[in-house]
Amino acid sequence: MPLAQTSSIVPVVVDKALCIADKGCTVCVDVCPLDVLRIAASDDGTQTAYMKYDECWYCMPCEADCPTGAVTVNLPYLLK
Amino acid sequence: MDEILDGTTQIDCDILIIGGGTAGPMAALKAKRKNPEANVVLLDKANVKRSGAISMGMDGLNNSVIPGYATPEQYTKEITIANDGIVDQKAVYRYADECYGIIQELDQFGIRFQKDQNGEYDVKKVHHIGTYVLPMPNGDTVKKALYRQLRKARINIVNRYMATRLLTGEDRIAGAICVNTRTAEFLVVRAKAVIMALGAAGRLGLPSSGYLYGTYENASNSGEGYAMSYHAGAGLANLECFQINPLIKDYNGPACAYVAGPMGGYTANAQGERFIECDYWSGQMMQEFYDELQGGKGPVYLKLNHLAEETVAEIERVLHIVERPTRGHFHKGRGTDYRTEMIEMHISEVGFCSGHSASGVFVDEHARTTIPGLYAAGDMANVPHNYMLGAFTNGAFAGLDAVDYIKDVDFADFDMGEVDAEQTRVLAPTKRDDGIPPNQIEYKTRRFVNDYLQPPKVTAKMELAQRRFAEVRHDMENEMYVRDSHELMRSLEASTILDCADMAAAASLYRTESRWGLYHNRVEYERDDENWFCHTILTKGDDGKPAHRKQPVQPYVVEIDDDEKNAYANQRVNSTVAAE
Structure with missing residues (x-):
């Protein structure tokens, strides 16, 4: 498979300390119109939401609806 | 999540509504209230809670026709002139006549509209002729208010399914083929009527930032409504009438002269001078904008730095909370303060969207397309200058008419070979x-x-x-x-x-x-x-x-006088106005 792994800085940032994905919360994943967020499990078993696909409309439901204020929507670098 | 699974499910419903943004929810509510027995399914590629153009809300109604401020005749005339005359007025007139009822319903949903000290709607003038712009102080709550109504009405909501092709048979609509965006499993929906409310084709041109999703429209509005209608054999009207908008450069969101205009803000050239008479978005206005940029008088700006502190603060409050709230982040990141600097604007990428232009799937005043049983409403249907209230109102028309239509029909037979062919295409x-x-x-x-x-x-x-x-x-x-x-x-x-x-x-x-x-x-x-x-x-x-x-073009119901026809053709301010 000749696909490259090009790095990209993503606009949506999740504060691990505040994210309650561990408790089953998926609010940000649920509301994203572009469906770009997912939950990742780290090696120690904790779960955190993260931006899996760099396809952001910087619209902000993920930040506005997050119950703990863990999500920040930055502008994608190309247009900020 | 995201793996590719095999599977096909079939469901039946009376009315399938594709798109849960603005027009879709209203179509669902109206259909269900008119016939509580009807099985109404509202399907969305995203999640109805936050899908569509008004995902985060809207700062106002840009085209409200409120008794005492404007008449349906006046509005119909204005939109006809703004669209160079190529308008079937019946649909515009019906919208103008009935949108006030929709405003009152939205009010009952808990969406507030700005009122003056006397308790009257505080309608502002932005258009060339009439007064139609009504601010929404809590416009950030629109989607939540709609969602509450959908739950109350027990609408069947299906999230994260993308419709890919319509099914037809017996010369009418038969349903739609859909695919789950997280599992790739198929859903075949048989329906007696289908209402399409899939929004604009907002990912057509490439924004100058080069970021695929940095579009003016919600980037999930990629034009499925247009493509599905085309493949099903429906007619699409005036697609050459592109949508092109004056936006904040790079951020690519609306500068919102509709919000700032009534408070004294305006579009200016590099000298800080007004060069267009009217900030209402029309092709003629965009031509002047383009000419100013090409003529070396640019950049073009939104000018607010002459306004009083309280005014600027109020504009900021509205623009940074509602519709595109990351706008505040954007200006902060660049250190742009409305009080001291003008805000650089530019011309958007092209798209299809009747919200601000006039192209789209052809519909009549009942939101019927050219295929029996198939409806379209909102940004993808060709009723011009729809905006949010047009989507709600025409969505209502579609829902109400579809309930009558399904009374006399059963499911149309379709060729299962079409489903197989579509699955092969999708999965290739x-x-x-x-x-x-x-x-x-x-x-x-x-x-x-x-x-x-x-x-x-x-x-x-x-x-x-x-x-x-x-x-x-x-x-x-x-x-x-x-x-x-x-x-x-x-x-x-x-x-x-x-x-x-x-x-x-x-x-x-x-x-x-x-x-x-x-x-x-x-x-x-x-x-x-x-x-x-x-x-x-x-x-x-x-x-x-x-x-x-x-x-x-259908015969006009509201005549346009010869001296009114050019109202939108003369957008450039003359030198005396510019010198004020």
Whole structure:
């Protein structure tokens, strides 16, 4: 498979300390119109939401609806 | 999540509504209230809670016709003139006549509208002739209020399914084929009526930032409504009347002169001078904007720095909470303060959207398309200058009419071979071992849209576009490759975008005149009322390529006087106004 792994800085940032994905919360994943967020499990078993696909409309439901204020929507670098 | 699974489920419903943004929820509510026995399914590619153009809310109604401030006759006249006369007035008039009822319903949902000290609606003048703009102080709550109503009415909501093709049979609508965006499983929906409310084709041109999703429209609005209608054989009207908007440069969101204008803000050139009389978005206004940039008087700005502190603070409050709240983040990041600096604007990428122009799937005043049982409303239907209230109101018309339509019909038979063929088409990129990712197919298509279709339109360039699109299509059909169901959704969108690009080129070549200011400025042709005072209707031809015909504009119900016809043609301020 000749696909490259090009790095990209993503606009949506999740504060691990505040994210309650561990408790089953998926609010940000649920509301994203572009469906770009997912939950990742780290090696120690904790779960955190993260931006899996760099396809952001910087619209902000993920930040506005997050119950703990863990999500920040930055502008994608190309247009900020 | 995101793996590619096998599976097909079939469900039946009376009315299938595709798109849960603005028009769709209202269509669902109206249909269900009119016939509580009807099985109404509301399907969305995203999640109805936060889907569509008003995902985060809206700062106001841009086209409210409120008794005491405006009349349906006046509004119909204004929209007819703003659209160079190519308007079936019946649909505009019906909207104008009934939208006040929708405002009152929205009010009951808990969405507040600005009132003055006397408790009257505080309607503002932005348009050239009439007064229609009504601010919404809690416009950030619109989607939540709608969602509450949908739950209360027990509408069946199906999230994260993307409709890919409509099913027809017996010369009417039969349902739709859908695919789950997180599992790639299929859902075949048999329906007696289908209402399409899939929004604009907002990912057609490429924003100048180069970021695929940095579009003016919600980037999930990639034009499925247009492509599905085309493949089902419906007529699409006036697609050459592109949407092009004056936006904040790079951020690519609305500058919101509609909000700032009534408070004293305006669009200015580099000298800080007003150069357009009226900030209402029309093709003629965009032509003046373009001319100012090309004429060396740019950049063009939104000017607020002459306003009092309280006024600027209020503008900030509205613009940074509602519709596109990241606007505040954007200005902060660049250190732009409305009090001291003007805000740089530019011209957006092109798209299809009747919200601000006049193109789309052809519908009549009942939101009926040219296929019996198939409806369209909101940004994708061709009722001009819809905005949010137009989507709600025409969505209501569709829901109400569909309930009558299903009384007399059963499910239409369709060819199961169509379902098999569609599954093969959809899954093709999952069957390859490597190839071109959907984002590159999409990027290339959209770059060619910018290179060759952006007005002013040139025949030779548009013909080149068609050749390039055909090459990309060949690559897409033979080499596109996806690794998971999320990428599969993007591949389907890439296909939709290419269909829309083909339609945009074909429609633009067909109308051999200039019309609607910048939207269809063809450098080789002047305006030609004798031959082109008509709608152009695009359908899928027998050869699988776009076919065209002219369709007469319906006789006006509101006459336009000769001295009123040019109200939108004279947008440039004369020197005395500029010197004020």
